[in-house]
Amino acid sequence: MAWFKRESAGLEPQPDRVIKSEGLWFKCDGCRHIMWKKDFEANYEVCTKCDKHFRIDTRTRLAQLFDDGVWTEEDGNIETTDPLNFTDLKPYKGRVKAAQKKTGRKDAVVNARGKMNGREVIISALEYGFIGGSMGGVVGETVTRAAEKALAAGIPLIAISATGGARMMEGTVSLMTMVKISAALAKLDDAKIPYISILTDPTTGGVTASFAMLGDLNIGEPGALIGFAGPRVIEQTIRQKLPPGFQRSEFLLEKGFLDAVVHRREMKHYLTRALDWMTNTPREAEAS
Ligand SMILES: [Zn+2]
Numbered sequence: 651m652a653w654f655k656r657e658s659a660g661l662e663p664q665p666d667r668v669i670k671s672e673g674l675w676f677k678c679d680g681c682r683h684i685m686w687k688k689d690f691e692a693n694y695e696v697c698t699k700c701d702k703h704f705r706i707d708t709r710t711r712l713a714q715l716f717d718d719g720v721w722t723e724e725d726g727n728i729e730t731t732d733p734l735n736f737t738d739l740k741p742y743k744g745r746v747k748a749a750q751k752k753t754g755r756k757d758a759v760v761n762a763r764g765k766m767n768g769r770e771v772i773i774s775a776l777e778y779g780f781i782g783g784s785m786g787g788v789v790g791e792t793v794t795r796a797a798e799k800a801l802a803a804g805i806p807l808i809a810i811s812a813t814g815g816a817r818m819m820e821g822t823v824s825l826m827t828m829v830k831i832s833a834a835l836a837k838l839d840d841a842k843i844p845y846i847s848i849l850t851d852p853t854t855g856g857v858t859a860s861f862a863m864l865g866d867l868n869i870g871e872p873g874a875l876i877g878f879a880g881p882r883v884i885e886q887t888i889r890q891k892l893p894p895g896f897q898r899s900e901f902l903l904e905k906g907f908l909d910a911v912v913h914r915r916e917m918k919h920y921l922t923r924a925l926d927w928m929t930n931t932p933r934e935a936e937a938s
Contacts, residue, residue, distance in 0.1 A: 678702055694914040703871050703914055705851060707753075708760045708775045711810060715773065715918050721764030724772075725795045728788050729756045733823050742819040749780045757788035758813070761796045767922040772800045775810040776857070783813035785857050786820035790827025793861060797834035797845075806844040806925050811862040815855015828860035835864050844928040846921060849876050849899070849908070863907075867924055869917075870899030870908045 680702035713719035758780035816824035847865030851874035
């Protein structure tokens with residue numbers, strides 16, 4: 651009965667006919683939809699089926715907002731001095747070094763200056779990949795400088811948050827930073843220069859408690875987790891179950907904590923229109 655059995659090992663893949671598809675596909679962990687990575691990237695790293703907004707780094711984010719993806723970085727050379735000489739499981743200095751190597755940045759923020767649809771703006775964006783986008787003394791100084799430069803030049807400031815909050819390894823220095831940035835933003839307000847805050851997934855802790863919620867407009871990305879304390883801490887404190895969607899952009903918009911929830915694809919256009927209205931000044935023709 652040899653014809654019932656498979657006698658050879660079966661089909662052998664021929665090396666010249668193997669197509670490498672690894673890395674070409676992206677699977678959404680929200681709806682399990684599988685899409686071409688190129689389509690996903692062309693869609694601003696948002697799922698083409700369920701619209702889940704994935705976290706993106708500052709480089710990708712800034713390229714989406716500035717005309718032709720061109721901007722100049724400012725204040726990128728400030729480094730922490732480890733003011734508390736802090737060690738938890740590892741020395742803080744070592745954590746900073748590792749994060750610098752991973753992201754190619756000195757700390758968790760980028761100040762970028764360039765044109766957005768023909769209008770000059772300064773954007774201060776947090777890098778989540780650098781110790782969770784946490785706000786220590788360097789982030790404080792850098793965002794403050796962005797506000798001071800916007801004030802001196804009379805151009806709008808946009809902050810983009812992606813952060814777990816204050817950096818615990820810098821303790822009080824992080825907390826003082828909240829005051830420092832808030833004071834600089836108050837001067838912008840006095841001078842009637844627009845400041846817009848974009849809150850992306852996640853924006854929590856001390857950043858929410860300071861500059862992220864101080865915008866003339868506070869805009870959330872769809873589905874972003876935005877809050878001060880985490881939901882588990884709140885549930886344990888108030889001993890109540892929280893409603894579904896609590897601390898997500900849409901819920902916060904409904905409760906009046908945000909002014910708008912804007913799709914990443916629409917963000918540049920939305921910011922431009924908002925600044926047209928807020929500044930009432932002409933700009934060069936819309937580039938894209
Ligand atoms: Zn999806």
